[in-house]
Amino acid sequence: MSLAISQCVYSQIQRYSLSRQKPRSFGEQVAIFAATRIFDVGLTTAAAVAAAAAGANAMGVPLTSDILRHAAVGGALKATAMAVAGLIMLAPQNAPLIVLMTLLGTSIGSNVVLVVAVANRIFGTAPNELIIAAVVASIPLSFCFVYYYGAFRVPITFTSIAFDVLGAYTFVRMAENLGYPICPTRPALVAGAVFGTVFSFTITLLSCCVIGKSRNIHVSDFSANGHVSGSAYTTCCGNRVHVSVHATEYARGQGVSGSSNTFTNGTVYNSAHGLGIFWDPGSVNGGLTFNTHSTRDCTTSTGTSNMTRIVMA
Template sequence: MSLAISQCVYSQIQRYSLRRQKPRGLEEQVAIFVATRIFDVGLTAAAAVAAAAAGANTMGVPLTSDMLRHAAIGGAIKAAAMAVAGLIMLAPQNTPLIVLMTLLGTSIGSNALAVVAVANRILGTDQAPNQLIIAAVVASIPLSFCFVYYYGAFRVPITFTSIAFDVLGAYTFVRMAENLGHPICPPRPALVAGAVFGAVFSGAITLLGCCVIGKSRTIPISDFSGNGHASGSALTTCCGNRVHVNVQSTEYARGQGVVGSRNTFTNGTIYNSAHGIGVYWDPGSVHGGLTFNTHSTRDCTTSTGTSNMTRIVMA
């Protein structure tokens, strides 16, 4: 999964429940992780198929079912490798396993694995050419970075800037393979395929961020204490950039000679302005990256109150 969307999913919907106002249990975190990774595997396979179709059309060669099948398998293997690594790293483990999973969860490890699997299927051998493996490792360098623009209080990532890195990675792969004596295709079809892959993938994960992570949601507000209670809701819109608040609270007054309560009604809108830009790389899929954020808040809520007090006077 895109490193940025992975970070956002973990921090916004996987780890903490806004509706219940408490951290999620490990079982629920794993369930969300698995669901989003299944989406990622399917999306990567679909993007790879679209890229293969675009590359074949640019080269002017007939598109066959084998081409599409190989592309889908390669994309699924790449995404699945990173998903398995991420799932294992949710639980405590020893240092050697961390190193292995970190390698598998990077573009270098997952791309090399995908190239080996696809090359073995196409060439009908048990060992992929070393030239292709080296080319895949070198091409993983630009694919390991991702410039991201974040929008809204839920930090919904807009990752269309990663298309340029997909194009550069595809170009690097075919040119490196050609320089090592194992040509694959001319550079132009590779550039087109990389652009199509990046466009399909970035478009889908951006929609996921806007429609799932940054969707409008109602957050219940409930707080009970010895001094009173509060109940109501906060409706977030526009990726959390606007929060409509409707809260009723009751505070009990107990003092020397005074007994009563005070009711307060708070209504209005809180405006958030949250934006950011960041650079993520593969190790950042655990905890990392360089991000610059700006955030400002304007509170336009108003409160009105009524009270019912009884004063006890000793004669």
């Protein structure tokens, strides 16, 4: 799962409950993290299988169950390595472990794991040439340009397709330059494009349907002077918030009693747009984002009061 998606899941879903308006417990955070990472492993596996099928077709070789099986294992291992690193980094760490998990969670670490595993399955060994090629190919894969949309900063990741294509091209050419050719350039480009398309399209659907989905947030607050109750309904991507709040304040004092009611209704338009340039689409932190933000409050408030004042002459 790309770093941008991970950050959005953490900030919008995992860390804080909008419906309860309070931080989630550590157990809830771990459960949400596990669910999203299981989804990520499944998606990466499916994208790898689709890429292998497309690459075999472009190369003109029969598509066998071994090809699909090797691709599935590689995709699952890559996503699992990042997931394990991210899960361990949720808890307080010492410096050496952080360095180890950071390396495992980067494209370099996960790509080396993938190449070693798949090469051992196919060749019975992992040639140094392929490991070096995997490290070099991780450089373009370690950048992900992400466009953000909406108040929930829903990420749109289609721009990462070009980097998947470039990564596949770099891996094949580097292996060839080191004297260990794998396949012609065209099948590698096709496989990279298919992987990026499947992954980016599905992740964007997740962003819009889960991260930026419509939410109904209930408001309730009691104090010595009264209470506030109501709800705020946010539309997809959080660009419009429909507000309906009823606040009651009670007046108590010497010679005074009564209450004051305030009704607030309307819509708040709240949106953000930006471009994020992230180092490593893995599970570690980092990145640079340029955002614009705008808010337009179109709510109206009306009030009624019922006060009694007793004055002793």
